[in-house]
Amino acid sequence: MEAETANEQLLPEFIEHCRSRKLRVTKERRLVFLALSEVGGPATRPVLLQRLVSKGIHAPTLYRTIDAFVSNQIVQPVLRNGESAYELLPPFAHHHHHFHCLSCGAVAALDATDEHLDLKVPGTVLYHQIDAYGICDACL
Amino acid sequence: MEAETANEQLLPEFIEHCRSRKLRVTKERRLVFLALSEVGGPATRPVLLQRLVSKGIHAPTLYRTIDAFVSNQIVQPVLRNGESAYELLPPFAHHHHHFHCLSCGAVAALDATDEHLDLKVPGTVLYHQIDAYGICDACL
DNA sequence: CTTTTTGCAAAGTTTTTGCACGCAG
């Protein structure tokens, strides 16, 4: 059975967000959004495409959709093993930080429990991202 | 004039690093390394390629070289306007903190003056990177 | 009804591969 990980509860919020930004809510965009929340983390475009072709999404549609999502702060590009990947932004997902293993390439989500940042920035920060690099326990 | 930004002083260190990792030091690798230090920040592969073709570097060589550099902790992939780019790692360069403008796409290096991170990580952290996203002063 | 978005086909890039040759160690 098509186990939809119960993230559909975020759909109303997604739809609202689209409306407020005059992005039309189409079947394709819902599917891309759902795929992203099912993955639950960074997904590259080829990976998303492979997941979505079976549901009738064409490559140009996926690429244009991702661009629209990035421009409208629905997803954010992040690195996944050196490649650009896309991850939902809050409020659609908890914005977490990543730990990258330099040995095996695994990426783990981090909870930054105690984080104090005082950055001198030439602008206004909307959100931030922290990536730690090292060797994971499994590789030691 | 062929202004070589005097980063050639790092070449000996680069060569030493290669030797210790049994990477052969070739003309091509030196050129890629120099190009990266001249850029002084994240550079995408097409950008590096364009800079280097005139010096006789072929695309496959550049790609294989970057892979070798990543595997050997000479460069690190980072994001530059949503695209994968490559940046020298310490000890060859520092500033791994960036501010990305969501409006114009500019990327600025940050000085994190007061930074206290207490990350619970499933491994040993060698270094970290902070990316802040927002709107730059120029776009306001 | 108007405007945005998608489908499709095709072109344009970027990236990878395989193999022979050459250079670093």
Add this chain to the structure above:
DNA sequence: CTGCGTGCAAAAACTTTGCAAAAAG
């Protein structure tokens, strides 16, 4: 010497573009 790296050419993979048709609001 002895491989590791590179050059070259070709193939594969990925991404973008243009326009007509469809769908959303």
